[in-house]
Amino acid sequence: MIKGYNPEDKIFLAVDCIIFGFDDEDLKVLLIQRDFEPEKGNWSLMGGFLKQEENLDDAATRILYRLTGMHDIYMEQLYAFSEVDRDPVARTISTAYYAIINIEKHNEELIENYNAKWFSLKEVPDLIFDHNAMLDKAIRRLRRRTSINPIGFELLPEKFTMRQLQKLYEAILDKKLDKRNFINKINSMDILIKLEEKDMSSSTKGSFLHTFDQEKYDNKKTNNFYLKL
């Protein structure tokens, strides 16, 4: 007998993952096509039930790994969604996590097994249950985080041009940024290392490649700073 608990209550506990990736132009989200009823055939976030022996972070990590084959990913708990009728099958609370992955590194075979597909944020279909609300909240959180911490860098390849970085911020914030202004602000963050190497693919003059300074980056991350774009 547990004080204050009604033994007739039965509430299930799930975890759903919003998985963001970036392909040089667009911010994308990885969705799976549901293969069982209800809402069979509709698109959904990847999810699963919490197991007795794991915490929520473990569950989110397990679910992400199952779909992408990826470990050591930036993940953050987003919010616990708990509307009474959110899942028509049974009363289920779902704690949503969002992850930011490098789109080139996921396991193509795994995501094919799950009928998973990357969708540009502007082309996301109607999702099952409250998954659109989860995604919206994740986008807002990602935008807020991006203006406080330089987390978006997880989405880029190891070496990138300023133009790629600007494209990334434009995709996350969903607005055009002024090039000169952007470069000044990024430089004022002092977390980039400019390499000797150039990317020659976009122009004959080429564009210098950059990488970011992990130590300074970690330092900024703990001492919240504000990047207003």
Add this chain to the structure above:
Amino acid sequence: MIKGYNPEDKIFLAVDCIIFGFDDEDLKVLLIQRDFEPEKGNWSLMGGFLKQEENLDDAATRILYRLTGMHDIYMEQLYAFSEVDRDPVARTISTAYYAIINIEKHNEELIENYNAKWFSLKEVPDLIFDHNAMLDKAIRRLRRRTSINPIGFELLPEKFTMRQLQKLYEAILDKKLDKRNFINKINSMDILIKLEEKDMSSSTKGSFLHTFDQEKYDNKKTNNFYLKL
């Protein structure tokens, strides 16, 4: 039979509330003395189990009302705490909420019935389970929110002096602020209304009272702005 769920799993769902108040000098938190085992006699956040027919917001609202007699309070979901061994009685996930209340308005009788007491943040004792971690996370969230939205105002009486407002920010941020600098930054937010009325209690000259402009305030709230103090 629910797909992916192991029917032997049994996980309980609780809600715990971090209730902040401000008494003109200190930021405080309302704690209750636990009257049952385990950890009988130790201090704890106010909590309870989620009921079948309510969502997490409802549960947090119910718990806050039971302890303070107060409705319509600023509350925000903080985080779901889920370490496997966090509660020695049974596997329990607790979703923590924090609330900001005007300390003068709570129901004294109710909190006495619960052996509840206001503690300055600097004098918080060892709490049960992971409640100290919940409180720490709530303080960090409150600090971050305070520098993005003017939420701290819920903690003040309707009319307040600039000195009271500065004291509040100093208490939340746990640092001394330069008076002139503070006044400039607050004025630049443009959400205060300066009243004709003065508070004569602190000096013979008196200090002008202010109130805040609900409309401008709500507008700033939706358009996140940054107040760096």
